[in-house]
Amino acid sequence: MRNKALEFAGRMLAERLNRDGSDWQGAVQPCSCGAPARYAGRSAKTFSTLLGPLALRRAYYHCRRCAKGFFPRDASLGLAHSSLSPGVLRVTGLTAALVSFAESSLLLAELAGVRLDAKRVERAAEALGEQIDAAERSGGEVFATQPPSAPTMYLGIDGTGVPVRSSETAGRAGKQADGSAKTREAKLVTAWTAEARHPKTGRPQRDPGSVSYCGAIESAASRDTDAAPSAFAQRVRREAERRGFPQAQRRVVLGDGALWIWSLCQEMFPGAIQIVDLWHAHEWLWDVSKELHAGHEAAIEAWAEARCEELDSGRFDAVLAALRSAGDCKKAGECVRYMERNRDRMRYADFRAAGLCVGSGVVESACKSIVGMRLKRSGMRWTVDGANAILGLRCCTQSDRYEDFWAHRSVAT
Ligand SMILES: [Zn+2]
Structure with a gap:
């Protein structure tokens, strides 16, 4: 019944769109290069949508100077440069953030009636992840900056190895017997609050729904002569600012004890309390x-x-x-x-007396759940770009920001 209903709705929608000729906007339209693009008839294309395949005939404008053209309707429906509708892309991104591309393909077919093989899931999810990454870097425009949600805000920083293809580790020192590397380090910043108290011990507990993540395989190294902070330091700053960390009454940074984490935080958040995660x-x-x-x-x-x-x-x-x-x-x-x-x-006794969370493995489990469970499964070998795209996608969904991204994306189209 569901399939019949979807098929019916899809046919209705396609007929309505194909009857509506308003995407013909005169014989000539300006191309983005400035030259005039001429109307060159209608062209049919089948799009994958949540209502099934939709065959649309759209007005086409061709620019001689660019030797290519454009479809005004595709742009207005958010279908430009893709044969996947925004709805299909959205569910594909969600499944690929959670499980492997092959498992995503299976879930999409079973739950949404969308047929995409694993390779197409991968391409679509990585392209989406790159868009999300770009949106994240652009600052407060897509993902809103919020005031601190509690008097004490926590940041955790950690890294974990991601298995990559041999081309991605060429010339890098690693932990293999011959000195080579099989992994690249993904670095993750986690932000949370811990106002809740354990019912028995009375110790601070992570507040449900307060955790956000941001991470990538990128450098945290910086030299005194560098004009700008490292890529990861900038990421930490962006996430901290989105969460209102700099404005919090009490700021706490947890790390595993690695020096690069403390020097990064010393520079960016000089007054913050530094704690080695007790775990x-x-x-x-x-x-x-x-x-x-x-x-x-x-x-x-x-x-x-x-x-x-x-x-x-x-x-x-x-x-x-x-x-x-x-x-x-x-x-x-x-x-x-x-x-x-x-x-x-x-100084765990002092920290606890001050009501601070000294690490319940929040940082450690963030690396496991965000990076490990999706990117370190058996047989996986990533490119750095591919891993970063999926990491961006996963951080976005697991930080409850996927909705924000799509709300902004649909406004933009
Ligand atoms: Zn042109």
Whole structure:
């Protein structure tokens, strides 16, 4: 019944549009190059729409100087340069943000009756992702800048490797045995609030619906001689501004302890409180314990839990003392340096007393859910441009901004 109803509606719409000759606007129309384009009859094309395939006969204007032409109706219906209607493009973008191109193709056929093979889904989704990325870079025009939604605003920054084609890693140092790389690092900035409190522990919890993401495979490196901040630093600033982070009463930045994150934030948000995500700090202690007590599960657990407890309750020197007495354990030495470097960012007891969220793995899980679940599935090998387009698309849908993008896009056409 649904298929019949859609087919009927599609036929009605096509007939109505084909009867309406108002897209003929005289014998001559100005081309975008300035030269006159002459009317050259009607031309038929079949578009993929949510009502099924639609065969439209549209007025065509040809410009001799450009040796090509245009269809006024395509532009007015948002169909220029594509055989997919905006409706089809919108659902295609949504599925491709969530699942692989092959799975998208399956969902589109089953749920929307739209037949697009995986390759066409990929092309359409990547083109859309590039438009979204361009809209995101353009500043507050498409994605509105909001005032801070709570007195304390949080930013988390992290990176994770995305598997890429070998052509994308040529000449780059990596972690493979021969020194080559198989991945490129996608960097992600996450913004959220945590006014909610856990019913039992009373600790700050991430507010549902408050999380937004923005990320790409791009450089965060900057030298003192650079005139502009790195591409990723600019991205962090844009996301922070969209969320009203700079205006918040209290600003908190969480990171995994990597130096580039702190230097980036020191420069951009000098007064913000810097915190090493507790999840990462605990992970370090567990890794040391695994090396120290290799093979002894109970000992691993006892030592790691004791250190984590010391760290959480503000006994930083006790943790350092335990690490230093760990003999020639290499990991322990690295951990000492890590903790000394980040000492002020690991005052967890103080932070908690001040009602701050010290990291529940929000940052870590953002990398997993935004990048990992879509871009790091088995067999996937991305180009940097392809990965960035899908990452832009996914950040947009998962930040609840897809509607904003389409509202703006339809106004523009
Ligand atoms: Zn022209």
